Amino acid sequence: MQQVVNIPPRTAPDPRTETPKALGGSEVQHTPAGVPALEVVDLTRDFRSGFRRKRQRGIEGISFSVPPGIVFALLGHNGAGKTTTINCILDLVHSGGGRVRIFGREHTEPSARAAVGYLPERPYFFEHLSGRELLRFSAGLLHMDRARQAKEIPEILATVGLEEAADQRLRKYSKGMLQRIGLGQALLGDPDLLILDEPMSGLDPVGRRQVRELLQGLRDRGKTIIFSSHIVPDIEMLADEVAILNRGRLVAHHPLADLNRSTLYEVQAVIPSNREPQVLEGYTLTRHGGAVHIQADGVEELNGLLTLGAERRWKILGVGTRRSGLEELFMQTRDQGEAKS
Amino acid sequence: MMGTLTTLAYGTFRETVRDRLFYLVGIFGFIMLASTAVLSPLTIGAQSKIMVDVGLAAMAAFGLLVVVLVGSNMIRKEMDKGTIVTILARPVGRRQYLIGKFLGLNLTLACMLALMGGLFSLVLLVAPGTFSPAYLGAIYMALLEMVVINAVVVLFSTCVSAPLAAVATLGVFLIGHLSQSIRDFGDMQGTPLQQKIFAGLYYLVPNLEVFNIRGAVVHGDPIALAQFGIATVYCLGYAALLVILAGAVFRGKGLR
Amino acid sequence: MTTHWDMGRVGRSVAAFCCLLIVVGSLLSYEGLRRSENGQEHLYFPSGRFLREATVGFREAAADYLWFRFIQYYGAFEKGDNDLRYFDLLVDAVVRLDPKFVEAYHFASLVAWSNLGSFPHSIDLLKQGILHNPDVAKLPFQIGFTYYVFYKDYPRASFWFETAAKCSDSTDREKRFAAFARHRAGDERVSLELWKNLLESTDNPQMIELSTKMIAEISAKLQARPLVGPQAPEVSP
Numbered sequence: 001m002q003q004v005v006n007i008p009p010r011t012a013p014d015p016r017t018e019t020p021k022a023l024g025g026s027e028v029q030h031t032p033a034g035v036p037a038l039e040v041v042d043l044t045r046d047f048r049s050g051f052r053r054k055r056q057r058g059i060e061g062i063s064f065s066v067p068p069g070i071v072f073a074l075l076g077h078n079g080a081g082k083t084t085t086i087n088c089i090l091d092l093v094h095s096g097g098g099r100v101r102i103f104g105r106e107h108t109e110p111s112a113r114a115a116v117g118y119l120p121e122r123p124y125f126f127e128h129l130s131g132r133e134l135l136r137f138s139a140g141l142l143h144m145d146r147a148r149q150a151k152e153i154p155e156i157l158a159t160v161g162l163e164e165a166a167d168q169r170l171r172k173y174s175k176g177m178l179q180r181i182g183l184g185q186a187l188l189g190d191p192d193l194l195i196l197d198e199p200m201s202g203l204d205p206v207g208r209r210q211v212r213e214l215l216q217g218l219r220d221r222g223k224t225i226i227f228s229s230h231i232v233p234d235i236e237m238l239a240d241e242v243a244i245l246n247r248g249r250l251v252a253h254h255p256l257a258d259l260n261r262s263t264l265y266e267v268q269a270v271i272p273s274n275r276e277p278q279v280l281e282g283y284t285l286t287r288h289g290g291a292v293h294i295q296a297d298g299v300e301e302l303n304g305l306l307t308l309g310a311e312r313r314w315k316i317l318g319v320g321t322r323r324s325g326l327e328e329l330f331m332q333t334r335d336q337g338e339a340k341s
Numbered sequence: 342m343m344g345t346l347t348t349l350a351y352g353t354f355r356e357t358v359r360d361r362l363f364y365l366v367g368i369f370g371f372i373m374l375a376s377t378a379v380l381s382p383l384t385i386g387a388q389s390k391i392m393v394d395v396g397l398a399a400m401a402a403f404g405l406l407v408v409v410l411v412g413s414n415m416i417r418k419e420m421d422k423g424t425i426v427t428i429l430a431r432p433v434g435r436r437q438y439l440i441g442k443f444l445g446l447n448l449t450l451a452c453m454l455a456l457m458g459g460l461f462s463l464v465l466l467v468a469p470g471t472f473s474p475a476y477l478g479a480i481y482m483a484l485l486e487m488v489v490i491n492a493v494v495v496l497f498s499t500c501v502s503a504p505l506a507a508v509a510t511l512g513v514f515l516i517g518h519l520s521q522s523i524r525d526f527g528d529m530q531g532t533p534l535q536q537k538i539f540a541g542l543y544y545l546v547p548n549l550e551v552f553n554i555r556g557a558v559v560h561g562d563p564i565a566l567a568q569f570g571i572a573t574v575y576c577l578g579y580a581a582l583l584v585i586l587a588g589a590v591f592r593g594k595g596l597r
Numbered sequence: 598m599t600t601h602w603d604m605g606r607v608g609r610s611v612a613a614f615c616c617l618l619i620v621v622g623s624l625l626s627y628e629g630l631r632r633s634e635n636g637q638e639h640l641y642f643p644s645g646r647f648l649r650e651a652t653v654g655f656r657e658a659a660a661d662y663l664w665f666r667f668i669q670y671y672g673a674f675e676k677g678d679n680d681l682r683y684f685d686l687l688v689d690a691v692v693r694l695d696p697k698f699v700e701a702y703h704f705a706s707l708v709a710w711s712n713l714g715s716f717p718h719s720i721d722l723l724k725q726g727i728l729h730n731p732d733v734a735k736l737p738f739q740i741g742f743t744y745y746v747f748y749k750d751y752p753r754a755s756f757w758f759e760t761a762a763k764c765s766d767s768t769d770r771e772k773r774f775a776a777f778a779r780h781r782a783g784d785e786r787v788s789l790e791l792w793k794n795l796l797e798s799t800d801n802p803q804m805i806e807l808s809t810k811m812i813a814e815i816s817a818k819l820q821a822r823p824l825v826g827p828q829a830p831e832v833s834p
Contacts, residue, residue, distance in 0.1 A: 087596075090429075090430050091429075092426055092429060092430065092595075092596045093595040093596060094593065094595060110431075110432040110433055110434045110437075111432055112432075113430060113431060113432045113433075114432040116430065118426075118427070118430035120423060120426050120427060120430075122423060123423075123427070124422045124423040124424050124427075125424055125427060126352070126356060126424055128355070128356055128359040128360070129355075137348060137352055138427070138431065140344065140345075140347070140348030140352075141345055141348055141349075141428065141431040141432070141433055142431060142432070143344050143345070182427075185427065380665070383665055383668050383669075384664075384665075384668075385668060385700060385704055386700050386703075386704075387661075387664065387698070387700040387701075390661070390698070390700070391661045391664070394657040394658045394660075394661045395658060395661065397657075397658075398655050398657065398658030399658075401654065401655070402655070514653070514654075515653050517653075518653035518654040519650060519653060522650055549654060550654070553654055555657055556656065556657050556695065556697070559657055559697075560697040
């Protein structure tokens, strides 16, 4: 049974971005207010495949803007173009057109990536290194001095739960451990923008929860998080905004709060039968054993129902999602895409 | 930038060391000892010459082996496995990455040659006292030659697969030692255009004989200090040119 | 199950043993085939010119390897397995790869006169070596020795011994032989000078004693001889 996620109020994000001196920046640079953390305009990428190097469109015309301090999700089925979009943003592949700016800087400049922490979809690291050595190596690439490394690396290892395995070679790490050390190296340097490609992939339920809580904590600290997933509930729990990709195109972009309005929730409660209120008339009810399942259409109706339940001292057993607004939209866009093709 | 290069170079060096590459040094030591103990009855008075020849040739051959096998796979392996992505997602330029890998392999070669040179000198000092400081010059020139070959393999590994890069690099090594023959062959051609083509080829291909003073040091021929200077400048210039070219190619390469 | 596993293991062992038998049998057959050829030599060997280009950058080491081949070839000759018909080919390959390989010229020259019975061939090899190694005393000394011992051509021998004595690595030996050869050739005056030269340059007690004795002997001879008279003719080498 899933929990409803109420989006807590956020503190104002810290707009400061640190740029290493060696890359031409001052120690601390203030990003002007209003500069998006990420701005993508008309991004396009083609692939060439086969013996004749036939051109195939990978992504086309993708545009979106991510303000600082939010959690932004890229949702799409496998092969929709999420990873390609992320690779283009980070200049790991060359885009065929369009513009990308990270905190106002062109994405092709190495200095633009100074404030970015990245977790790839299938993290592969140098197998001959230990977890601690990998973090030191990454810290070296960020020009972190030894004192700061000595402070930050143990903290990160504790955060991702790899203190005991820190000195083991990465070739001995399980998939989940690799995912966590990948997250750890992404967090190095306290980046203002985290780009995570399928961050929950390969994790068991405990690991998924830990990552979720970690990301929620980072969001609360004002970090901007962009993550991709094809798992709707993960996005519902974490994201503030969601962009849906289908067959290489951006087909929808909504704040999650808007989508929650059309989500159909279900409250399970134990209501004393002689006190069943008439106020429940008009609601769709079903009885399962001693409990009543009441459907609420949208988050406002849900809040109303919960308030009513508290007043009338119902025993609330749980709240779930019958039909997610995001899931509905995702299915709609997918079906539209298939119809067009 | 220097911090990034140092981190990448040291990372590459550590990778090759943990790949147990330096076991080659042990094999080299064994070869040196074998050439003295086992082969000396067969040399008919040429023992010291043969020891020095074998030692210097083995160092050059092992160096070539390391450059071709490790260098051809260095970048390609990281691209295939995806480890390159986590590096280039950092504030690291592609050219910086290439230079860092190049410097790292050079560091490995220098350490290997230093260890082998030390073993080599020790064996010569203990055996029929044939050590000469000129041998150190030959080892230095072998290092310069390997630096050039390293730059060649870095260029090829940005364009083609690892096996192809290895074969192509070996090809350049062979041609590099035959470059004078190319020039002589060109001079024998009938038309000025053909002569110019071969002359162009001569300057295009690295002339690796510039670094080959093994014969001279074995026979005690004098070697002008200027030759070391010219070889060093030639090595640095040629290697820099190739790395710049490799950077231009690598810039346009997709990594995923 | 256990039986099946054992049969598999036995099968693999038998297969491995059969392969080993095949390998050993093939080698033995090959050896037998070689022996049955009754000393016929089959040797494909590329020319020295080709090898010089093909051994890119490793000429000296390749020369050393061929030197080992040559030593083994000579050893096989001593055992009666060949008739040295590829002697020239091998020597040519070695010295083309490393023209400064002095020992190759020297040993090859010894083989040429002792086993092939050809003194001119022996001298030609040494002269070829001198072309590439003009400052090595060993090679001209060997020519001089050949003329001195086998041809009894003392004027020519003295020329070559004196050439050897002028090399920077020459020792008392070359000077001594040069002086003796001049003496044998009848050129007492030059011989006397050479002995005096040796006496001045040596600090070996035996050489000092010998030189002193020869100087006294030749001086006495010269005093007894008229001032003008026949001298040893100058000959070309």
